[in-house]
Amino acid sequence: MKKSLLLAACFGLASSTAFAASAWTGGDELPTNPLACDATPGTVSAKPYDGGVPTNAPDRNGKKITVVDIPKLIGVGYFAATTKGIQEAAKELGNVDAKTDGPTKANIDEQITFIDNYVTSGVDGILFAANDPVAIAPVLKKALAAGINVVGYDANATPDARQWFVNQAEFNGIAKSLVDALAKEAGEDAGFAIVTSTFTTPNQARWINEMSAYAAKCHPNMKWLETVEAQEDNVLSFNQSATLINKYGDQLKGIFGMTSVATPAAAEAVTQAGQCGKIAIVGLATPNAMKPYVEKDCVKSVVLWNPVDLGYAAMQVLRATADGTLKAGDASVKAGKLGELKVVNGSEILLGAPFIFDKSNIAQFDF
């Protein structure tokens, strides 16, 4: 009797997880701003500077500075590429000593601990890509309070916890590129699924949110089947994609890969299932991982910015901030070989429009 009651209780608990499998459309409740369905560019609202200010920062103008870069995690191709860009810029500038360090898992707590230790050890500048915009804020504010220059790239923190954020591409721009590409390849009424990292990863959550808003506005007949989590894990991404292909059969006409790990893994799953050409893969990925699939015509277009440029720009912005050449209220910043970059949205620096790699240009890129 007791046993059966307990079993019933366990099953009750387990069944409540079932509602987690709905068509999930983004974890943050921030407002969306879908772009126009045609190529009209989005409007950039002029906002006063809303970033933070370091307390009693020493005069670093032209002086040698030490900078630590703490990405979401180390050991993945994407952040190896941003590190490369940071090193390129540091070498070019000549007065920066930069190194990259960070957790081996995309884990909020470990990243916070890493930053905390570098604040204690005393650096001049911190570059970061946040695993969570709010959780990272207290430790970044501590860095600002210690007079350290703080610049983010790739994934933002709350604005007052850092001075500037280098935004690789605006969220609604990425969302439009992705959804338009899938609609073109798989049809206006295509059923599709999304393979993302985790539901809590801020960038991915933001993109998916914008994608859902843009699809509702411009491609209302597309069918959202399911969003699945695959961490930033190769094997898991492959397995999740293979499961989606088996589960939805003919209903599934497209897969979005939201990470540079998920997209090639989804392409591999489609290839192995012999569904090339029947299931479209559209996603964010680095060109080297996607070359084989693009060359075999299994994948038509890959959306991304250049992560090497992103790291390069972040380092240039940090140097300009330390030198005092980039101040609150400026409309642009000089970023070495990238030229002038625009300041948008108060305290963000825009790298540019998302880039689309396809068969015609992918061979020219190596990262």
Place this chain on the structure above:
Amino acid sequence: MSDVPLSATVKSFLRHETILAILLVVVLAILSQQSDKFFTTANLLNQGRLMTEVGLIALPMTFVIITGGIDLSVGSILGLCAILMGVFWHNLGLPLPVAMVLAVLVGGVGGLVNGLIITRFKVPPLIATLATLALYRGLAEGISQARSVRGYPDWFYVLGQGDFLGIPTQLWIFVIFAIIAAFILGFTTFGRATYAAGANETAARFSGINVDRTKLLIYTAAGLVSGIAAVIFVSRVSTTRSDMGTGVELDVITAVVLGGTSIFGGRGTIIGTVVGLVLVQALKNGLSLSGVKGDGTIVVIGLVLILAILASNLFSRNGDG
């Protein structure tokens, strides 16, 4: 040295905890040589703040491992409690203190379920808590739908970011819990029952110890304390996320095992766990401050873990022989 028989006093002196304490002193001395930032009050207190959640859970985990069990679900319970506190407060509109208490109670229920599966259905703890690790994490993600709860009132941050008499608030909580745990394990019949259950369960049953009740209480306590750690964690990072506490169980088990608690049961102390915890945290922080990168730090911690256990095995074998 092996031809000189170790006297009883030397033998008791060369307990694992003593070796560990000596190792800790050596490590602290080396690390403070490497960086002048390491041995500062501000840094040490800050490290106390960072290790509290792992430390709190390590206390009941010491009991769990002494009984010969293991609890892999503590990180998932932490995540579930964090999410539920946010849901109770933000979505259901309960006052925050009530939400905090309820969240901790849910942690207790989570631990109780572990205990029931282990004692009533005779499922090995490793398998039972491996299952609930997935179950509780799934619940946390399902309930939260990955939506974070933020914007807690200022008084709440005192718990994770504030201090009392110049010492981080959570460090006080940890010290009080550690003293209570050490007292229960060392000086009460419950503590003796814990050792007995781990050393020889059958003998413990025949001598009239209610082994099942002991285990049930211990697993429930592990859940409760994970719930408390969840509240502190949320206060420290000022947001709830369903992936909070992922992998915490490994940090906890590392501290406990490094502290000399035998994974086979029957042996271990709270003081050992605390020294193990401090040693791991000092290594992580000190190596980082002296310029060793994250991956290098993990390697060093792995080596220290193996060395510490080898050293204590070597001495105890000499002693027995």
